[in-house]
Amino acid sequence: MKEFFRSYVTIPKTLYTNRKLAETLAKNDFKTKYAGSYLGIMWAFIQPIVTVLVYWFVFTIGFRQGQGGEYPYVLFIITGIVPWFFFSDALNGGTHSLVDYNYLVKKVVFNIDILPLVKVMSALFVHMAFILFTIVLSICMGCMPSLYTIQIVYYVIANFCFVLSLVYFTSAIMVFFKDLGQFINICVLQVGIWLTPIMWNAHDMLAGSHPTIYKILKLNPMFYIVDGFRDSLITDGWFWGPEKWKWTIYFWVVTILLFGIGTSVFRKLKVHFADVL
Numbered sequence: 001m002k003e004f005f006r007s008y009v010t011i012p013k014t015l016y017t018n019r020k021l022a023e024t025l026a027k028n029d030f031k032t033k034y035a036g037s038y039l040g041i042m043w044a045f046i047q048p049i050v051t052v053l054v055y056w057f058v059f060t061i062g063f064r065q066g067q068g069g070e071y072p073y074v075l076f077i078i079t080g081i082v083p084w085f086f087f088s089d090a091l092n093g094g095t096h097s098l099v100d101y102n103y104l105v106k107k108v109v110f111n112i113d114i115l116p117l118v119k120v121m122s123a124l125f126v127h128m129a130f131i132l133f134t135i136v137l138s139i140c141m142g143c144m145p146s147l148y149t150i151q152i153v154y155y156v157i158a159n160f161c162f163v164l165s166l167v168y169f170t171s172a173i174m175v176f177f178k179d180l181g182q183f184i185n186i187c188v189l190q191v192g193i194w195l196t197p198i199m200w201n202a203h204d205m206l207a208g209s210h211p212t213i214y215k216i217l218k219l220n221p222m223f224y225i226v227d228g229f230r231d232s233l234i235t236d237g238w239f240w241g242p243e244k245w246k247w248t249i250y251f252w253v254v255t256i257l258l259f260g261i262g263t264s265v266f267r268k269l270k271v272h273f274a275d276v277l
Contacts, residue, residue, distance in 0.1 A: 007263035011168070014113045022114045026121035029093075033122070048085050048130065052078055055199060071234045072141050079233050080198035080226045082134050083159050086127035087222060088189050090160075093119035094167025095174050095181055102277040112270060116167040120160060127156070138233055148236045155228040155239075162221050162255045168262035172269045175276050196222045224251045 015022065056074045093100075097115040104110045131152060135145060174180045195217065197203075202223075206214040217223055224247050231237035231244075239248050 005260070007260055007267055010267065011113055011259075011263040014111060015117055018111055018114045022117050022121060025114070025118040026125075029118055029122040030125050045126065045129065048081075048126075052081060055081070071143055075138055075141060075143060075234055076201070076230070077199060078134050078137065079230045080196075082127070082130045083155065083225045083229050084193060084196065084198055084222065085130065086123055086159060087163050087225070088193075089126065090120045090123035090163040091166060091170070091184060091189070092181070093123055094163065095170040095184055097167065097171045098175050098273060098277065099178075105277055106274045112273065113266070116171045116266075117164065120164050120167060124156075124160065131156070134233065143234055145233075146236060148232050148238070150232075151239060152229065152232040155225055155232060158228070158251065158255075159225045161259070162225070162251075165255050165259035165262050168259070168266045170262075172262075172266040172273075175269070175273050192220075192222065196220055196226055198226060218247060219250075221251050221254055224248070 052074075055077050094116045097119040098105055098112065101112075101115050101118075104115065105112050135149070139145065170180060170184065197217070202214060202217055206217070228239055231239070237244060239245075
């Protein structure tokens with residue numbers, strides 16, 4: 001238990017001390033990820049854009065879901081899928097951080113505590129571009145920015161903290177259990193994208209008819225993030241509002257607990273990382 005609470009101090013202190021190094025490594029990671037390809041970093045944007053276009057065509061043209069309330073349905077999809085893209089990219093990258101940087105893990109003088117942070121920061125660069133793209137698209141489709149849009153910064157930070165708390169645990173386990181990466185891709189990301197109301201409106205479909213299922217789905221922290229992005233850009237609502245403040249407290253309690261568990265496991269296992277890798 002003492003080790004658990006010590007992680008709340010040790011890891012954040014290490015990250016703050018090495019923030020410049022982490023930023024430099026994150027920039028290099030982002031650049032080298034697409035090095036050698038003709039389109040370079042454009043590939044970071046092509047796959048998400050193609051995915052959005054496919055969903056837009058299927059749901060808007062195929063299922064004829066033209067409007068999502070007072071806003072175009074395509075905005076409903078994009079405002080939900082943009083934070084999910086970051087979560088997916090950061091979770092995948094962070095989980096593989098120690099394996100990808102095994103040559104640094106084996107260096108005695110290098111502080112490996114920052115490696116999960118490097119991967120999450122690397123994913124953040126594309127995320128910022130897509131947020132800007134979403135805001136521009138919203139303006140083009142008649143949804144002008146408002147005071148609520150400012151809180152998008154809060155939800156980016158919340159998403160960042162949540163996925164960082166996860167990757168400290170998953171990156172440590174990945175060293176010993178290589179199948180974890182496939183498990184995350186299939187069971188967490190492929191299933192999770194449908195359990196999180198990205199392509200469908202959970203409130204309209206479940207809140208009235210199946211309130212228990214609706215509340216269970218809201219226990220997913222990414223539900224809070226996705227819903228928050230929509231509050232910021234299209235539906236107008238504050239994260240401290242009368243219907244949201246309890247979920248805000250719940251989200252941060254879960255995130256803080258996961259960070260404590262993840263970092264304590266990471267610190268306990270890291271003495272064995274170099275031997276296994």
